[in-house]
Amino acid sequence: xxxxxxxxxxxxxxxxxxxxxxxxxxxxxxxxxxxxxxxxxxxxxxxxxxxxxxxxxxxxxxxxxxxxxxxxxxxxxxxxxxxxxxxxxxxxxxxxxxxxxxxx
Amino acid sequence: xxxxxxxxxxxxxxxxxxxxxxxxxxxxxxxxxxxxxxxxxxxxxxxxxxxxxxxxxxxxxxxxxxxxxxxxxxxxxxxxxxxxxxxxxxxxxxxxxxxxxxxxxxxxxxxxxxxxxxxxxxxxxxxxxxxxxxxxxxxxxxxxxxxxxxxxxxxxxxxxxxxxxxxxxxxxxxxxxxxxxxxxxxxxxxxxxxxxxxxxxxxxxxxxxxxxxxxxxxxxxxxxxxxxxxxxxxxxxxxxxxxxxxxxxxxxxxxxxxxxxxxxxxxxxxxxxxxxxxxxxxxxxxxxxxxxxxxxxxxxxxxxxxxxxxxxxxxxxxxxxxxxxxxxxxxxxxxxxxxxxxxxxxxxxxxxxxxxxxxxxxxxxxxxxxxxxxxxxxxxxxxxxxxxxxxxxxxxxxxxxxxxxxxxxxxxxxxxxxxxxxxxxxxxxxxxxxxxxxxxxxxxxxxxxxxxxxxxxxxxxxxxxxxxxxxxxxxxxxxxxxxxxxxxxxxxxxxxxxxxxxxxxxxxxxxxxxxxxxxxxxxxxxxxxxxxxxxxxxxxxxxxxxxxxxxxxxxxxxxxxxxxxx
Numbered sequence: 188x189x190x191x192x193x194x195x196x197x198x199x200x201x202x203x204x205x206x207x208x209x210x211x212x213x214x215x216x217x218x219x220x221x222x223x224x225x226x227x228x229x230x231x232x233x234x235x236x237x238x239x240x241x242x243x244x245x246x247x248x249x250x251x252x253x254x255x256x257x258x259x260x261x262x263x264x265x266x267x268x269x270x271x272x273x274x275x276x277x278x279x280x281x282x283x284x285x286x287x288x289x290x291x
Numbered sequence: 292x293x294x295x296x297x298x299x300x301x302x303x304x305x306x307x308x309x310x311x312x313x314x315x316x317x318x319x320x321x322x323x324x325x326x327x328x329x330x331x332x333x334x335x336x337x338x339x340x341x342x343x344x345x346x347x348x349x350x351x352x353x354x355x356x357x358x359x360x361x362x363x364x365x366x367x368x369x370x371x372x373x374x375x376x377x378x379x380x381x382x383x384x385x386x387x388x389x390x391x392x393x394x395x396x397x398x399x400x401x402x403x404x405x406x407x408x409x410x411x412x413x414x415x416x417x418x419x420x421x422x423x424x425x426x427x428x429x430x431x432x433x434x435x436x437x438x439x440x441x442x443x444x445x446x447x448x449x450x451x452x453x454x455x456x457x458x459x460x461x462x463x464x465x466x467x468x469x470x471x472x473x474x475x476x477x478x479x480x481x482x483x484x485x486x487x488x489x490x491x492x493x494x495x496x497x498x499x500x501x502x503x504x505x506x507x508x509x510x511x512x513x514x515x516x517x518x519x520x521x522x523x524x525x526x527x528x529x530x531x532x533x534x535x536x537x538x539x540x541x542x543x544x545x546x547x548x549x550x551x552x553x554x555x556x557x558x559x560x561x562x563x564x565x566x567x568x569x570x571x572x573x574x575x576x577x578x579x580x581x582x583x584x585x586x587x588x589x590x591x592x593x594x595x596x597x598x599x600x601x602x603x604x605x606x607x608x609x610x611x612x613x614x615x616x617x618x619x620x621x622x623x624x625x626x627x628x629x630x631x632x633x634x635x636x637x638x639x640x641x642x643x644x645x646x647x648x649x650x651x652x653x654x655x656x657x658x659x660x661x662x663x664x665x666x667x668x669x670x671x672x673x674x675x676x677x678x679x680x681x682x683x684x685x686x687x688x689x690x691x692x693x694x695x696x697x698x699x700x701x702x703x704x705x706x707x708x709x710x711x712x713x714x715x716x717x718x719x720x721x722x723x724x725x726x727x728x729x730x731x732x733x734x735x736x737x738x739x740x741x742x743x744x745x746x747x748x749x750x751x752x753x754x755x756x757x758x759x760x761x762x763x764x765x766x767x768x769x770x771x772x773x774x775x776x777x778x779x780x781x782x783x784x785x786x787x788x789x790x791x792x793x794x795x796x797x798x799x800x801x802x803x804x805x806x807x808x809x810x811x812x813x814x815x816x817x818x819x820x821x822x823x824x825x826x827x828x829x830x831x832x833x834x835x836x837x838x839x840x841x842x843x844x845x846x847x848x849x850x851x852x853x854x855x856x857x
Contacts, residue, residue, distance in 0.1 A: 231347030288404035291548025
């Protein structure tokens, strides 16, 4: 369970560094965010929610069944689009409106 | 790092709140509303915006008194679920505030599902439906509305400071830069949450932190209180959660949401064999597997596409790994039943009863120290609203008590903190241990797993095994004292380990003390595998001269008030 930060997209704003509940994300020598020990990630997705540059993406460890798919969040107003990218398939978009409560 | 690299920062507060989770944030807000002139300081290890149990969001408000029901019904539910080991006064006093706390959360911006008449839509007698993804940002925004609340993020408190008047503040360090923080406070609330990471987890490799409880909640509050002799209760009442396999995502969303029953590999329902209490549910999957009928599942095959889509959205709001797993594997819940498993044991006072022994007003047994939320014992099933209610009750008491609480002078403050600040410095300058903090953490988790009733031991333990665990935890505690830190991140990990080891020592002492098996889903004492009605009392502990001393306390059946007497 972990996240990947794309150095090409990260602008070094520090939002994820500030938000991580485990203090796991640090600023690298180039000023960009790095996750020092990926195995320590809880998988809470706070960094995905805070990143405005779509630099953070979420993946399942191979030990818990992951096959390399990546998940990201694209926010449009109150709607968070959770985008799941699986190799060889069109991206899956699951919109979640923060104004509507969970049915379950 | 050189010796003079550690800067010393001193802070002062009337009310110090250690830990900015649900209980701590709401305590600060409640105190500021009562008195806008108080200096209120919240010290948080991460950032209050996304920290603690609710960092990833929460699925529902699980502690709410639905119309037509009463707080006394809630009390009886908790008593039944916890096999009688509860404090009536604590459960009742929080339950009386569940609904006003919920309304307050709604005023702050929490989205709650309502019917056409504007009433909350309930799920059974105690639950209402929400969108809890942003509950921490909502609480963090509310903190900013009060000028007299100061929040210090990214500071890890390691110890409480004590003078002749009791607890007079706390000491810790920045997790980002070389600075020690020494804080003077007239009254201190500990709201640091429970303890994860004591036992080897379900996924011990790369996904070691994919666990139910936040892996960053290390039991720091228990440890700092235990070290200075605060009385603790019910650490033998561990919590084992029933979760979706691998992702350790909640099962209640499916079980309660779409009414999916638990079935074994033969397709039989089995809950009737173990009962429907939290302990019984935790026991089921493990016991069925031991009987050759595992693995166990939530029977979801045949769900409608609408139900499946709702489940996927619900999980994204609190446990997104589950939704990703369904899509990535193609084994969506309408096609495949969802496999379940029990987690490693946690110590968590908001679900079971472990924590500080407090009076009805949330005073600990130490003057100047108060407790709320998962760190406070005796009141299981707090969940979010109960933790918040306890925070509010605690600060009301603290404000009442302030008149008799003086503030420690500057020179005394630095003096009582010096032992700790010197210790931080020593770790930065002396590097002679052959082990690092991760080696010792692994050793601790393995010891607890094998000898103190972890997953691989099927949650079973006996007196001899506990003796072995006790000896090894004592050795590891000695070894941890010699650990050194190359940076503040390592410093944080070292003190997290030390706190966990202190909690482990207390857990082992409590498991040894209770000579019966009261909650078989949370642990089985193999020497005493049955429930024994003669054990209907609290097992408590306090440290005296470095040793954990066990004391027992009677139940408070029918009493709505409890004061400390000795």
